[in-house]
Amino acid sequence: MTGISIKDKTVLVTGSNRGIGKSFVLQALAMGAKKVYATARNESTLAELVALNDSRLTTLSLDVSDQTQVDAAARDAKDVEILVNNSGVGGGGPIIGNADEAPKRLEMDVNYFGPMKMSTAFAPILKSNGGGAIINILSISSLCSFAFAPGYSASKAAGHSLTQAIRAELAKQGTLVCGVYPGPIDTDMAKNLPFEKASPDSVATHTYEAMSSAVEDIYPDPFAVEFVKQLRTDPKAVEKSNANAA
Ligand SMILES: NC(=O)c1ccc[n+]([C@@H]2O[C@H](COP(=O)([O-])OP(=O)(O)OC[C@H]3O[C@@H](n4cnc5c(N)ncnc54)[C@H](OP(=O)(O)O)[C@@H]3O)[C@@H](O)[C@H]2O)c1
Structure with missing residues (x-):
């Protein structure tokens, strides 16, 4: 696969609208992208990006857990060459003694079926635009569970497996599939974690640079x-060690 x-x-x-996803939009613009679709569940939360007045920016309303909205995005954005599956949620709490399944x-x-829906909807679009790339924002917790986030880790492990599966399925159409495995990053999601954190901008620039060298497994921070x-x-x-972290 070429970069x-x-x-x-x-x-x-x-x-x-925030965190790592916002950085992927800003760094794409800074690194010379032709067009950037910034998407969010609530389009009004993209106001700061809209205020940049960059003619390359288009906003769309998109909840990745809603098939109707995913299909609508695929109808509206037929020129996409690079799909960044960044949306994510955590906070599901412990497993034992916690009967509430809803947050898990x-x-x-969001973390598994979301990228699956998006990849399925956009695969034909990427193919018709020459192959392109899918970037899935996973986590180091995809590779080994953290005890303080067990359901999140399981969903990110599923995302890792999904990434391997779609990489195999999309190889024949020339789509590069990158998995990104960040450690703690300075965003709302990690605000209570007592670790040294890298900046979301550094994750985005590192990832785009790694994609240009066709790196499939991207570890974007120290x-x-x-x-x-x-x-x-x-x-x-x-x-x-993960059993006792945080
Ligand atoms: N921060 C870290 O330490 C870290 C480390 C490893 C991996 N990650 C991953 O990086 C990605 C970005 O996280 P972040 O750190 O930037 O966290 P964040 O600041 O909490 O941002 C999460 C983003 O996901 C969006 N989102 C949540 N549910 C959604 C849905 N159903 N449809 C569409 N968008 C949805 C949120 O939108 P709303 O504003 O509408 O909620 C928000 O834009 C996630 O996949 C996360 O798991 C983060």
């Missing part, structure tokens, strides 16, 4: 790089 530069490309980012089903709906190194050396020690 794809963000320059002069049309990209769609899910969950782009929501984590699966925490993630060290985590994966330890995981390869002693996976059981990482599991034990």
Whole structure:
């Protein structure tokens, strides 16, 4: 698979009103994208991006857990060459002694079924535009569960498996499928985590640069790089450490 530069490309980012998604929009514009679809559940929350007055920016309303909205986005954005599946939720709480399944089903709906719906809807569009790329924002918790976020980790592990599956299925149409495995990043989602955090802008620039070199597994920050190194050396020690993290 050949690398794809963000320059002069049309990209769609899910969950782009804040955090990492907003950085993927801003860095795409900074790195010379031709057109950027910034999407959010509530389009009015994209006001700061709209205020940039950049003619390359188009906004769309999109809840990735809603098939009707996903289909509408695919009808409205037939020129997309790069799809960034960024939307995510956490907060499902512990498993044992916690009978409430709803927040854990929501984590699966947004973090697993969301990218699945989006990838299915946009695969024919990417194909007709020359192959393109899908970037799935996963997590180091995709690779080993963190005890403080068990349902989230399970949904991100499912997202990792989905990424491998669609990479295999889309290889024949020339679509590059990248999985991004960040450590703690300085956004609303991680605000209560007691770790050193990388900036969301650095995740976006690192990812776009890695995509241009056709890197499939992207570890965008120092925490993630060290985590994966330890995981390869002693996976059981990482599991034990994750049991006590945060
Ligand atoms: N921050 C970290 O430490 C970290 C580490 C590893 C991976 N990640 C991943 O990075 C991605 C971005 O997270 P973040 O850190 O930027 O968190 P964030 O600030 O909480 O942003 C989450 C984004 O997802 C959107 N979203 C939630 N449910 C959605 C739905 N059903 N449809 C469409 N959009 C939805 C949110 O929109 P609303 O404003 O409408 O809620 C928001 O834009 C997530 O996939 C997350 O799992 C984050």
